[in-house]
Amino acid sequence: MSFSFFKALRPKTPQEVARSIKESLMALDTKTVVEVKALEKALEEVEKNFAAMRTLLSGDGESEPNLEQISQLVEEICREDVLTLLIHKLPILGWEARKDLVHCWSILLKQKVESNYCCVEYIEQHFELLDFLVVCYDNKEIALSTGIMLRDCIKFPTLAQYILESASFVLFFKFVELPNFDVASDAFSTFKDLLTKHANVVSEFLNAHYDEFFDLYEKLLMSPNYVTRRQSLKLLSEILLESPNTQIMRRYILEVRYLKVMMTLLRVFVANPNKPREVKIILAKNKEKLLELLQNLSPGKGSEDEELEEEKEFIMKEIGKISV
Incomplete structure (x- = not known):
């Protein structure tokens, strides 16, 4: 009698993990999504592969992750355009897969390959991925997951700058007042990070888009929603009191219409x-x-x-x- 089936399976290499993730995500095509049984099977495969990625990046609880293997995985994920698939297939993923992806996302972004942030550089070459993540606030099923991923991206100045300068930035003025309280609060957290994490980047943005930004911001300060007004007023003071924004503050306080807004709030x-x-x-x-x-x-x-x-x-x- 053979006992070979008791033998532990050989762990997948980083290259195999990346390839398996790519293949399982690509299997989530239009045909698969239409067929319920095929979709369930495909999602199970994705979930299994994401769990393998999480183990490789974080360890299995008994042994620490191998840094060389992590670098190999990051390099392969970028080379094979898996990062694009991870984001674009997000709306279809199940809860467990999304949870593992969010956990892995911040680790992936932090990894250096050949002294560079490989995943960050990849996103810099595919900025549309950031636009996709922003628009996901309109999907309450995945908004909290994509919000965490966005805030991980915003930690890097080049990615934060792109979002500020992009057409999708103005959507935050809508998202922070969405009827779903959890989603609106999460959107405000991301909005705040965009406007406070990198003072010099924000200062350049405000100088270049002063009228457009403060016209929109005035609506938040006058919102019928008390929480929105309170949060927006607090955030405004943080922005204006940042040392790189001294000129912005001086310009702001000279405008009668903004004084009227503050007087109304005080009233x-x-x-x-x-x-x-x-x-x-x-x-x-x-x-x-x-x-x-x-x-x-x-x-x-x-x-x-x-x-x-x-x-x-x-x-x-x-x-x-x-x-x-």
Whole structure:
């Protein structure tokens, strides 16, 4: 009697893992997707191959991953255009496969091959992959997975810069207000990373697209959604207070329309008859400073300035009434 079937199977080489992933993803073609049984079988194969990739990249819990094998896998994945398939087939993948892919994604991006970020360089040559990931926020089934992958990409300045400059960037102003709270929150996290992770890149972008950006941002500050207003105001202060954005800040604070936005937001807080105790405490604590700041605002003589003067007087009156 032969006991050879008890013998452990030889682990796949990195090249074999990459090839198996490519073949299983390519099997998810239009014909396969239409046939339920064929799709189930193909997805099982993808899931098995992703698990093998995860083990190779992270180890099996008993032994550490082999760095040389990881480099070989990364090189093969880029050479065989597997990275493109990983992203484009994402909407079809099952939950377990997506989970393994998200886990592997950050590891893949960090790996250096011949002193270069191979996967990052690949994406730099295929920027449309980033556009695809951004648009995936419209698919709530995969939005949280692609959001994590996008934030991993944004850690690299060249990839963040591309998204900022791309036509898909403006979609974030829609995504952060999607009706699905989890997806909207995730989109805002990605939006924030884009605007805060690389100060010099962001400064160049804002200088080049000042009017377009702040026109869109004003809508977030005036959103009927309280969470959106609060998050957007906090993020705005972070952006404007970054040292490379000093000129942007000076330009912003000179514009009457943006002062009106801030006055409106302040009015919302001070005029609310049902202010939470925490808000009352903050306003009371800063009462004198706020009154002094408002007193020093010097409107001009236009109709808009007259409106601002009336708004200022109303807010000062309301702040004066605040006590804890």
